[in-house]
Amino acid sequence: MNPLTTYASISFATLCFSLAGAADYQVHKIAADLSKPPQVDADYWKGVPEAEVALMAQMIAKPKPDKAETEKVKVQIVHDGKYIAYRLRWADREASEAGRLAEFSDAVALEFPVLDNAVPPPIFMGGPKNPVHIFHWRAQYQHDELVGKKTVKEIYPNLQSDIYPNEFPDRGRLKPATQAETETFSPAVASGNPQASRKHAVDEMMAEGFGTSVVTAGGNSSGRGAWKDGEWTVVVARAINCPGGSVLVEGEGSSFGLAVWQGGADEVGSRKSITMAWKPFKIEHD
Amino acid sequence: MNEDKNKGVSRRSFIKGMGIAGGSLAAAKWADATPLRYFKPTAIENPLAAYPDRDWEKTYRNIFEHDSEFVFLCAPNDTHNCLLKAKVKNGVLQRIGPSYGYGKAVDLYGNQSSHRWDPRICQKGLALVRRFYGDRRVKAPMIRRGFKEWADAGYPRDAGTGKPDAKYFQRGKDKWLRLPWDQAYEYAAKTMTNIATAYSGKQGEEYLKAQNYDPAMIHSMEGAGVQTLKFRGGMAFLGATRIFGLYRFANMLALLDSKIRGVGPDKATGGRGWDSYSWHTDLPPGHPMVTGQQTNDFDLFTVEHSKLLIVWGMNWITTKMPDSHWMTEARLKGTKTVAVTVEYSATASKANDVLIIRPGTDPAFALGLCQVIMAGNLYDKDFVENKTDFPFLVRLDTLQPLRPDEFIAGYKDPELTSVKFMQKGEKPLPGMEQAAQFVPESMRGDFKPFVVFDKKTKNYVPVTRDDYGDHAKALKASVELKHRARVKLIDGSEVEVRTVYSLTKEYLDANMTPALVSQITGCPATGIIKLAKEIAKNKEKTIFACGMGPNQFFNADLKDRAIFMVAALTRNVGFPGGNVGSYAGNYRTALIGGEPVYAAEDPFNLQLEAGGKPTVKKYSHYESLHYFNYGDRPLKVGDKMFTGDGHMPAPTKAMWLNNSNSVIGNIKWHYDVVNNTLPKLEFIAYSDWWWTGSCEYSDLVFACDSWAEFKHPDMCGSCSNPFLQVFPRTPMERIFDTRADVEIIAGVANAMAKVTGDKRMSDMWKFVLENNTSEYLQRIVSASATLKGNTIGDMEDKAKQGIPTLMNNRTYPRISSYEQAKSEKPWHTKSGRLEFYRPEVEFIEGGENMVIYREPVDSTPHEPNVIVGKKHAAMRFKSPKDYGFDEKDVSSETRQARNVMMSAEEMLKSEHPLKLKNYTHIYHTPKYRHGAHSTPVDTDINAIWFGPFGDVYRHDKRMPSVVEGYVDINPLDAKAIGVEDGDYVWIDADPEDRPFRGHKPGTEEYKVARLMLRARYYPGTPRGVTRTWHNMYGSTFGSVKGAETRPDGLAKSPETNYQSMYRYGSHQSATRAWLRPTQMTETLVHKTMFGQGIEKGFAADIHCPTGAPRESFVKITKAEPGGLGGQGVWRPAALGFRPTYENQAMKEYLKGHYMKKKG
């Protein structure tokens, strides 16, 4: 029996309870096209009420962070009828984009219920047969989308490698190698692990508890982040209606959870700061 | 969602399943051939017990599976030669592995090697896959622009000197152009013809005089310009046709000479061939001085039969890697292993006892063992009396052996049966049928009888060469070993005579006692005494495996003579478990004794019928490459010429080498050769498949097939294992525009046939041009004793399955002196015995008629090259005064011929002349595990292991490559000169001549040549002794340009891609060429290269200079901090994980304190 999952189920009850007292965040409609990748400082954010969400160090599943690197996130939410966008700000000493060995990326994730917006699953990444839909933005993924996936040569500019399998400085009389022949030698690529391919800024995932998360094809979201003066501002926009995933409805409410990773503090995976309770919100018609 | 439906589905189908909103953000925005796999969330209970979806495991199986495989032979500059299996996938050689066929080799009689020989391969062979496709491949024939302009201008020369304008010869700094093959051949043919013509006859002589060559050199040419053309098949034993092809070419040039000078076959001479084994300082020069043969050795697996193994100056573990298991397995089965070494080496870590001595003092160490054995009467009476010259009497007036006819009236030297005297014109049997030894009648005088004293009968007993080994017992003489007396000669005069034993013992007792030897070598006396006694206890069971280490010192021949003395005294020469071997490089072409039918086929009388019998006639001359290395000069000191006529080199105007990075690229005194000698040459051609430092300085580079691409078979052998190995033709397509080495030689000859109109030059290569090189190989096989009875076809077919062929020597394993130990045959010496006294004039004048000790010629804190000894009746050498130079003159040039004697005590008090100028360290450059010579050290995944500074990501841009050269220095010494672990330092040897004669600080030449490298704290080397491994690629003008101009800082030539492993200079910045008088005699008697003939004087690879590449005394100064980007201390040291920098945790760890043994 694995300790990681037991914790998750135990905590279920407490979570539903913690939800009860919360006050809904009113998400107002704006006149903007949120289907396009958003800008972090667009005018429409001006005057949008800002809620402060408290985070704590993830303490359910090992390995855990020793402290909450990120104690609070300032949240603004708007929608355009088709998309709902979250503007998230938090303090971070340095921007971390990952690349070299043992370097990790800054990141933020939003999670939503899938089966029932009124009675969400355990906030710790859902529970068995009760999935959550996650929108995971990473500085590293944003670089993928905007610039491309970093090559090893970009990560280590002085790298000297004589050859790679099927990739030679001069093929001479050899016939060109197919991409498949070459990718054979990167098993994660060959086995189609999304992690090994160029990403969009936002990774969409489904999860039914710790250690179960999987990347989905996505296509429902976009995101942009910028780091300035010790603070990250990240906007994640997602389709209000993600069939097969989180389906929100104008005029109705749901709730979200947040997780933040500070790569500079070696945070990755379960080493993160998270909301301990669902944050309810309502999508207003206007 | 239904589990199996959504297991590993592709992006497209998942999207259908899930439906998609916001089409504008469709996932498949950028093309991606790999279908991404998505799962439904998976909960896994216990991954220790079970895992749901393992379908992905096929990805690694896909990497592992290959479409086809083939075998090729990897034979770099080592002695192993491994048939390797190449795995091909998608038409590309993906990886390499062992053949596991070595346990299937059989000889003509059905004897078979066992699978204990498998696997045979090494990391360098595995790395080849990255070389075949690498960017330093020579991809097509390349010509240097300036040279092409000279040729195209019609080879203009200065009217007075005959020299071309220097503007055409900016080697190393010039541009390179690709050539079609036919043009490359034509340039080579025309150029060699032009040079040979220019330097022939009177005109040529005038030119060479004007160019200030030594008259003796000019004289040695016999007026034939072709003799200024030098050829070298590098490590020729590694290619019976393709590498020896260059010597066949040199022989062919007799046709060119005959055309140029209009002479017939009687007067025509060929080009000159350079030596191989002696050039590499691999020849143990003292072996012929004791045994008369090139080298005494044994297949390494013989060690299984010994009880005591002494690995002496040989880093077996790192330089004989595939044969290391024979040593470690012998040890686990009970053989005691002892390492005699100059540091705590890899091999020391496999030894029971380790004796660490000062570099270059090996002769003293061996003589110390002899002293203990003689003084304690621990020697083997029978062996010493019957198989050595110890009992022979020497006249103290002449220092010559006492001869019977000098004191027995009417004594006539009896006819000898142990050696046949050949009358003029008398032909010896074909080499492979030769069982008996023979010499020309003219040498009869060298085989006079000796005299021993019979202590029972009190008679002086003549001993002839026929009385060798057990045959001597027929004399029934009870030999007086220590005899000294006065003998009345026929002429009435009386002379003092003493035995070789007595003379030697006096020298040893006076100078080489354990106490003195301990002071000279640094090894405690207890170690010397203990080892001597153990050897004496293990008669016929002590193996001396000697290596390149002591061989690379100026006193190398004394080391050989002294080690043989230990072995002979203790009955350890010629037995399976008791013998002496020297292991450096690969050699002994005589194992393929039929080679001359190819290498020396008579070009005037060619055999053009397949299966026909070729005639052998040698028109080419050989000479030692060390003279070229020395500045194309012989050794002349004061008013004395020390280079014998038979050794005399010709001026070098053109050279063509293959498989030879040891010349130019990694040559001793590299920067002197580049800056002072190469400018005298008018043509330098290299054949290679990898762009080496040698190619950097060439005019024309021929692009060869790599081993994996061979389209012409070839064969080779080894001096350390019993296998004949065939290079099989492979199915792999040529990757680039390359040709087989032998095809290239044939191509040039063919072009020369057109230039000269002499068709014989292309006929000479008929079977190569007809793509039937096997015909030549079969001729060699059929003429070789070890191979006759095999067909090249069968051997190649076996090779294609990864199976070699066993050579048919007398024994498996091959054991030198085996027949002599059994008294079946005499040694190839004057006496037929092992000789420890050399009466020839050169030895007497050099103070080395007895086996004595000389200090190293440069690698010593004391006065270099002094003879260590007290006054001795048999030591009557010539002094500097006799040679016309100042006693006080210890400059490198005169030092070589400087005979000055000091007692051990005086010598130890004396100082190296440079000590006053802050020169502090012996600097030596041995070979290591990460390269076979210099192959393939620059290949990334191999290089990264070469020492402590490997980093493929090159975090520190200063690194010349993924790794870099370094000097190992004792931490205490480094601290004393303010050098931190990992710092960059400058290393300077004698400023008089290094890095090159006439260097000027501030010039580009000096910048490229001055050695800068990392210092590594190395607790295993004694104080005062530093070391840099020999194998790395050095700096060239191109690599320095790369390091200084490339954004990534790589020391890689922007013009040629040549990759250096030093930012500046190389380990060869500190070495130089050395010529040793006793290696240039006209008188030493020894076996011929092939067969059982005996000759005297010069013989390439047997009796000629061997150099002293481990001799230099240096100054070390800090250049840059070792920390990343030049900031602070090198990281591993700064963090406390390096010797003398240990942090608290490291200290605890080293003591084993993290686990206590309770109770």
Add this chain to the structure above:
Amino acid sequence: MAKVKNWHLQREMEYPYAESRPKRQWSIIFDLNKCIACQTCSLACKTTWTSGKGQEYMFWNNVETKPYGSYPLAWDVRVLEKLGAQAWKAKEPYYGKTIFEAAGANEVVAHFAPKDEDWMYPNNGEDDCLGNVTTGQEINLPHDKWFFYLPRTCAHCTYPACLASCPRKAIYKREEDGIVLIDQSRCKGYGECVRACPYKKSMYNTHTRTSEKCIGCYPAVEKGYQPMCVQNCIGKIRVMGFVNPPWNIRQDNPIDYLIHNKELALPYYPQLGLEPNIYYIPPIHADRDYLLQMFGPKVDKAIENYKNLKNDPVAQGLMVLIGSTDRIMHGFKVKDGIAMGFDEKGDEIVRVPVTEPIFERAAFDEKLKVSRNNTP
């Protein structure tokens, strides 16, 4: 936490998952008295598995010089430091802490996380000895100046720390041969296994952004062949087979014979608690306190046993069989100076003499008319 049996420690210990031993367990034995640090194993592995992008620095198999060598930098010093000084009395269970038991409240194992720069210099410390050779020396056994070579692969542990620490449970142990794999299709490259493995045999790939490790050459093993690092070992120091726990020994199994019957081979750093499945025949010349820290209190006995091999023709036979075949030896036999190895079905796959014989040929072959000289 579950309680599991660890026979290296002769006690039960804590582990996140319940004990579950595979049908058979992949295992390699290394004779450190024979290792020559040629790195042929490292390159055999590299050229087969890690020559791709992002793997440039990766050596699933490496050989390092002990005590100063390490890859990554000082991996064992730093792990032992985290674990703290422990004690182990000979012939007794290990009562000290394992890295699972010493883990802080937030961690699965006590560990150190290597930095990018720690992976530089894979051969740092090569041939550096402990103790300063200041001048000429006479050194006898055991050497007072010493180093030895330590070749390392993944130990495909019975209780892997990588597996225990993977938050995604993307690392598993194969039931058929005990090989531990990182699922390359599910790994998200959190690097928890890189942090957790005390032997530092999980490595991050910057190109695929997943972690990778030695796969025990399962594609070869599945076909009855030994891993590449073993097939290519010219020091002939390695043999791969299947190890049984002490309660399930097979006498003619080469692995069981050397570990259990002869007590020659020992696990390295068993105190960490992973029950690693690579075993070492300790070097007879190195410092005993250091060796005890690395191999536990049985090390003295193992060295005595090695020194006694000279009187043991059977063990000698097995020792020279090692490396003489590329197939997996499931059984062996030594008779009259001949050693034989057998496959799973009991068919002979190799036979070698304990001492390579000497053949003498006639001095003159009348038929061929050739003379046979050892000095040709």
